Amino acid sequence: xxxxxxxxxxxxxxxxxxxxxxxxxxxxxxxxxxxxxxxxxxxxxxxxxxxxxxxxxxxxxxxxxxxxxxxxxxxxxxxxxxxxxxxxxxxxxxxxxxxxxxxxxxxxxxxxxxxxxxxxxxxxxxxxxxxxxxxxxxxxxxxxxxxxxxxxxxxxxxxxxxxxxxxxxxxxxxxxxxxxxxxxxxxxxxxxxxxxxxxxxxxxxxxxxxxxxxxxxxxxxxxxxxxxxxxxxxxxxxxxxxxxxxxxxxxxxxxxxxxxxxxxxxxxxxxxxxxxxxxxxxxxxxxxxxxxxxxxxxxxxxxxxxxxxxxxxxxxxxxxxxxxxxxxxxxxxxxxxxxxxxxxxxxxxxxxxxxxxxxxxxxxxxxxxxxxxxxxxxxxxxxxxxxx
Numbered sequence: 586x587x588x589x590x591x592x593x594x595x596x597x598x599x600x601x602x603x604x605x606x607x608x609x610x611x612x613x614x615x616x617x618x619x620x621x622x623x624x625x626x627x628x629x630x631x632x633x634x635x636x637x638x639x640x641x642x643x644x645x646x647x648x649x650x651x652x653x654x655x656x657x658x659x660x661x662x663x664x665x666x667x668x669x670x671x672x673x674x675x676x677x678x679x680x681x682x683x684x685x686x687x688x689x690x691x692x693x694x695x696x697x698x699x700x701x702x703x704x705x706x707x708x709x710x711x712x713x714x715x716x717x718x719x720x721x722x723x724x725x726x727x728x729x730x731x732x733x734x735x736x737x738x739x740x741x742x743x744x745x746x747x748x749x750x751x752x753x754x755x756x757x758x759x760x761x762x763x764x765x766x767x768x769x770x771x772x773x774x775x776x777x778x779x780x781x782x783x784x785x786x787x788x789x790x791x792x793x794x795x796x797x798x799x800x801x802x803x804x805x806x807x808x809x810x811x812x813x814x815x816x817x818x819x820x821x822x823x824x825x826x827x828x829x830x831x832x833x834x835x836x837x838x839x840x841x842x843x844x845x846x847x848x849x850x851x852x853x854x855x856x857x858x859x860x861x862x863x864x865x866x867x868x869x870x871x872x873x874x875x876x877x878x879x880x881x882x883x884x885x886x887x888x889x890x891x892x893x894x895x896x897x898x899x900x901x902x903x904x905x906x907x908x909x910x911x912x913x914x915x916x917x918x919x920x921x922x923x924x925x926x927x928x929x930x931x932x933x934x935x936x937x938x939x940x941x942x943x944x945x946x947x948x949x950x951x952x953x954x955x956x957x958x959x960x961x962x963x964x965x966x967x968x969x970x971x972x973x
Contacts, residue, residue, distance in 0.1 A: 613654040614908070617674035619685035619695060622659040625788045625813045626687045628843055629888045630659075633709045635881050636892025637684060639873075640900070642880070648896065649903025656680055660691050662788070667694030675702050681910045682707065684895055687888075689713035689732065689759035696720045705902075705910055709895040710888060714763050717939035719970035723917040726938040728894040730860055731966040732760050732810075735837035736767030738944035738961035739808060739858040743835055744775020748805045751777060754795060754819075755810040757784035764810035764837050772808075780804050790818040796826045807832055812839035817847040824851035838862070838947060838954065843886040845952045855949045858960045861887040861929040862945045863953035870928040890928045897925055898934075937968035 618637075620630035646652060656678040658670050667690070674680045675698055683699055683706045686692050692711030697720070699706035706725050708716055712732035716725065743751065751772060755761030761784065769779050780802050783795045799807060807828075811819045816839060823829055829851070838859025841852050873893065877885040898920055905919030906912040920938070924931050932942040946960040 612651070614648060614651040614682065614903075614910070615678065615680040616653050616655050617678060617680035617683045617685075618655055618657045619660050619671060619674060619683060619691075620657075621662045621687050622657075624662050625815060626662050627813075629687045629710065629813060632843065632886055632888035633684075633687070633892035633895070635877070635883075636885065636889035636894075637709070637896045638892075639877055639880055639889075640893045640896035643876070644900060648900045649906070649908035651903070651908045660686050660688070662686075662688040662691060664688065664690035664694065667691040668698070671695050671698040675704055681705065682899060684709060684892075686711055689763070692716060693720070693759070696725055699725055703913070705899075705913070705916070707895045707898055709891045711760070712763065713759050714966070715970070717935070717937040717966060717971065718968055719972075721937045721968065721971035723913045726898055726920065726934065727940065728898055729891040729940070730942075731767075731939050732763030733767035733770075733966055734860070734942075734944055734961075734964055735839075735858045736764040736769075736808075736810070737771045738946075738964060739835055739837065740768040740771030740773075740777070741775060742856070742858065742946055742960050743806060743808070744772050744777050748772075749777055750804045751779055751806050751808055752781050752783060752799055752802055752804040753779060753808045754783040754792075754799070755785075756787040756789070756815065758787040760812075761787075761810045765808070768808050788815055790815050792819055792822045793826075796822060796828060799828060799832065800826070804832060807834050809834060809836040809840055811836070812842075813844070816840045816844045820844070820848045820855070821851045838887065841947075841949050841954055843888060845949065845954070852949045853951075857947050857949075857954065858944050859887060859947060859954070860932075860940070860942045860944055861890050862947040862956040864955045865928070865930065867928070867930055869926050870930075873928040885928075887929075894925060894927050894929075897927070901925070935965055935968060937966070937971040939966045939968060941965040 687710045689711045708727040710729050753765045838857040901923045902916035902920045906915045932940045944961040945956045946958040947954040
């Protein structure tokens, strides 16, 4: 009698556990989008979301066999609000996955929250070196770049061109500092000298005094990192000051990505380094651009590509674990061995989960950032400080 009862209870428990597991996998995947929807980087946030949702639509609206429910927070590109904002998604909404963000300072808070709560995080833009450096982990991924990568690649290009003396100018924040650091590492290794590092408080756009200083220093060239609205203002001001004709301007590709329409003739001819560009010929990029233009009546940029590839990374990992986000080690193993078919060209992820990718040399021609060569082939971030 007792044995029969125990057997029945065990069988019932097994059924309940099995149905509970099945329910967990059939439940909607909660995806938290923490992106800038207002301010300097608003257009970037929208492009990332568009790209992410485009890939999702191509997969029938599911990822890892699960339908998706979105939870959105405007991070306002404000690091002082970052901990509170990410808390809304992790604690209040209990999301399974975090997608964000653009601003490196805000991304650092997201990475900390992801570490503390063991929440899956995919960074679709912010290049903060620490995310795949000291803060690396089995639940943290990046679909974009490290700040070091485009800077390092452009330093190599400028040194090979025989440029000897340069000035750098950027916003005074993590992304700008790290981009300049990467540039200086390769530029000085190639025999170049940096005369001065000039900075502007983020998100300030008062450049006149610094442009006057550049004119006085008379470098062979200027290296810069700006993005969004700030990039538009800087390029136009640089041209208006008469510097474009006498001191060539080079930069990480964000200076001209998504900004050419507003920059107009002031951007013509500028050379930039980035992991994406116009006039790529791979089949994936052709199909991606057509689908994006059809869906959103816009031409895609690097931010849309990074959003698209964030969804690809999520899909690869979840397919391997049959939608179970708790299996972080198995998720990581699948993503680490994958070759991701991206519009930028195929790339892989390093052990630190940062893209190992070609960095292109691009030149502005009309309203396009035309790829004219490869600045650095299969460039891997050094992931300094990563213990993973």
